Amino acid sequence: MxxxxxxxxxxxxxxxxxxxxxxxxxxxxxxxxxxxxxxxxxxxxxxxxxxGFVDSHTHLEKALLDDHVSNHSGTLQEAIENFKVYFKTVDEENFYERAKKALEKAIVGGTTTLRSHISVSKELKFKAIAPLLELKKDMADYITLEVVAFATPFPDVLDKENLSRLEKALEKGATVLGGCPTLAPNHKEFIDTFFELAIANNCPLDFHVDESDEPNIQALEYLAEKTIKEGYEGKVTAGHCCSLSAVDDDTAMRVILKVKEAGITIVTLPSANLYLMGRNDCQPIRRGITRVRELLDNQVNVAYSSDNLRDPFRPFGNFDMLEEALLMAQVAQMGREIDFENILKMGTYNAAKGMGLVDYxxxxxxxxxxxxxxxxxxxxxxxxxxxxxxxxxxxxxxxxxxxxxxxxxxx
Missing domain, CATH: 2.30.40.10 (Urease, subunit C, domain 1)
Structure with a gap:
C-alpha cells in the first residue's frame, strides 16, 4: 500500500x-x-x-519588519545601520513569531528546504539564533531549516570574542559559517580566519561577496584561490557577486574560471539586488545582479534565492521561489525554452547541490x-x-x- x-x-x-x-x-x-x-x-x-524548491539564501531574523525599520535612502548601508538600532529593542519571542510567519509563506509557496543567515553580532549575541534553532525543530515536519551563523559586518569582526561567539553558535546547532568579507577591513584576513574556523568545525562556508556596484572582485577571486588551496571544493557558497558585472569581460572570465575550478556555488539574488544596487547611478541604472549567463555557460553551479522578505533591504516578496524565478528570467534576459528549464533547476537541483543535500x-x-x-x-x-x-x-x-x-x- x-x-x-x-x-x-x-x-x-x-x-x-x-x-x-x-x-x-x-x-x-x-x-x-x-x-x-x-x-x-x-x-x-x-x-x-x-x-521541492530550495531557498538557499535568506534572512529570517529580519523578515517582515518593513513597517518597523525604515530605509529612506534605500541603500544597503542604511538598512544595516537601522537594524543595529532596532535589534536592541526586541526579544526572542519576536524573532520566533516573525520567522514562523515567514516560513509558513515559504511552505505554501512550495519551498521544502531553506537556508537562513542569522546574525550573531555583538548587539544580538544569541537573541536571534536561539529562537530560530528552536523553530527549526518545531517546523521540521513541514520544512528543513538550515541555520548559518552569520558574522554581521563591523570593524572588529575578527576579535576573539566574536569568533568565540560564532563557534558557540555552531555548538548550539548552526551548521554553516557565514559573513561579508567584502565589508571587512581586510578581506583576505577575514576569509583566512573563517576557513580556519570552518575546517576546525568541519562545516561549510556561505559568504556574502562583492555586493557592490564597484568594479572590484578581489574578494571573490581570493575566495576561489583559498578554496582550492584548502581543498574545500564543493563546500563554499558565494552570494550576490554583483561586482562581477561591473568589471571588464576579460577580468570577469578569469575569475569565473577560478570559481568553476573551486567548485563554488554562486547564489544570485535578483529581486534584492535589482532593488539595492545602482543607487548611485543616474541613467542608465544597472540591474545589479551577477553574470548569470556567463557563469552557467561555464558550468558554474548557480542558484537563485529570495534573500530578504519585506524588510528595509527589500520591502517586497512572498518567499515564493516561482515568483523569484519569473523575475530571474526577466532581469537576466533568459527567455528561451532552455532558459526556463535552467532557471527551474537553479531553484531546485542547483540550490540543493550547493547546500550538499542528499537524497534530493x-x-x-x-x-x-x-x-x-x-x-x-x-x-x-x-x-x-x-x-x-x-x-x-x-x-x-x-x-x-x-x-x-x-x-x-x-x-
Missing part, C-alpha cells in the same frame, strides 16, 4: 508522463502505470511535478519532497505563475493551494 500515488503527471526532466508512488517518505516507484493501491491518489493530469530529487529512493504545479512545462509554470496544488514534505502533503478564475460574459 502506497501513501500517495500521483497518476500520469508531467515529471520535470522526463519526456513522457509517469506515475509516482510515495511510501515511507520516499519516492518508491516511478513507472508508466503503477497498479498498486494507495491511501491517497492525486490526478496528475495537466500538472508538472518538480522537487525525483528518482526512486529519494526523499519525497515534491511540488505539483498546475502547468505543463517549466516555461508555463514560471510565466503563468502556476498554482502549487500540492506540497509534499517527507512523503506527506503539508500544504494545498487552489487558484480559480471565472470569466463571465454578458450574453
Amino acid at each position: 502506497l501513501d500517495i500515488l500521483i497518476k500520469q503527471a508531467n515529471i520535470f526532466g522526463e519526456v513522457e508522463q509517469l506515475d509516482i508512488g510515495i511510501c515511507h517518505a520516499k519516492v518508491s516507484l516511478k513507472e508508466s502505470d503503477i497498479k498498486v493501491n494507495a491511501k491517497e491518489i492525486i490526478d496528475g493530469k495537466d500538472k508538472l511535478v518538480i522537487p 530529487g525525483l528518482e526512486v529512493g529519494n526523499t519525497a519532497n515534491l511540488v505539483l504545479l498546475d502547468a505543463s512545462s517549466a516555461k508555463d509554470a514560471i510565466i503563468s505563475q502556476a498554482n502549487k496544488s500540492h506540497i509534499i514534505k517527507n512523503g506527506k502533503i503539508v500544504a494545498k493551494n487552489r487558484k480559480t478564475s471565472h470569466l463571465i460574459y454578458n450574453n
Whole structure:
C-alpha cells in the first residue's frame, strides 16, 4: 500500500508522463502505470511535478519588519545601520513569531528546504539564533531549516570574542559559517580566519561577496584561490557577486574560471539586488545582479534565492521561489525554452547541490519532497505563475493551494 500515488503527471526532466508512488517518505516507484493501491491518489493530469524548491539564501531574523525599520535612502548601508538600532529593542519571542510567519509563506509557496543567515553580532549575541534553532525543530515536519551563523559586518569582526561567539553558535546547532568579507577591513584576513574556523568545525562556508556596484572582485577571486588551496571544493557558497558585472569581460572570465575550478556555488539574488544596487547611478541604472549567463555557460553551479522578505533591504516578496524565478528570467534576459528549464533547476537541483543535500530529487529512493504545479512545462509554470496544488514534505502533503478564475460574459 502506497501513501500517495500521483497518476500520469508531467515529471520535470522526463519526456513522457509517469506515475509516482510515495511510501515511507520516499519516492518508491516511478513507472508508466503503477497498479498498486494507495491511501491517497492525486490526478496528475495537466500538472508538472518538480522537487521541492530550495531557498538557499535568506534572512529570517529580519523578515517582515518593513513597517518597523525604515530605509529612506534605500541603500544597503542604511538598512544595516537601522537594524543595529532596532535589534536592541526586541526579544526572542519576536524573532520566533516573525520567522514562523515567514516560513509558513515559504511552505505554501512550495519551498521544502531553506537556508537562513542569522546574525550573531555583538548587539544580538544569541537573541536571534536561539529562537530560530528552536523553530527549526518545531517546523521540521513541514520544512528543513538550515541555520548559518552569520558574522554581521563591523570593524572588529575578527576579535576573539566574536569568533568565540560564532563557534558557540555552531555548538548550539548552526551548521554553516557565514559573513561579508567584502565589508571587512581586510578581506583576505577575514576569509583566512573563517576557513580556519570552518575546517576546525568541519562545516561549510556561505559568504556574502562583492555586493557592490564597484568594479572590484578581489574578494571573490581570493575566495576561489583559498578554496582550492584548502581543498574545500564543493563546500563554499558565494552570494550576490554583483561586482562581477561591473568589471571588464576579460577580468570577469578569469575569475569565473577560478570559481568553476573551486567548485563554488554562486547564489544570485535578483529581486534584492535589482532593488539595492545602482543607487548611485543616474541613467542608465544597472540591474545589479551577477553574470548569470556567463557563469552557467561555464558550468558554474548557480542558484537563485529570495534573500530578504519585506524588510528595509527589500520591502517586497512572498518567499515564493516561482515568483523569484519569473523575475530571474526577466532581469537576466533568459527567455528561451532552455532558459526556463535552467532557471527551474537553479531553484531546485542547483540550490540543493550547493547546500550538499542528499537524497534530493525525483528518482526512486529519494526523499519525497515534491511540488505539483498546475502547468505543463517549466516555461508555463514560471510565466503563468502556476498554482502549487500540492506540497509534499517527507512523503506527506503539508500544504494545498487552489487558484480559480471565472470569466463571465454578458450574453
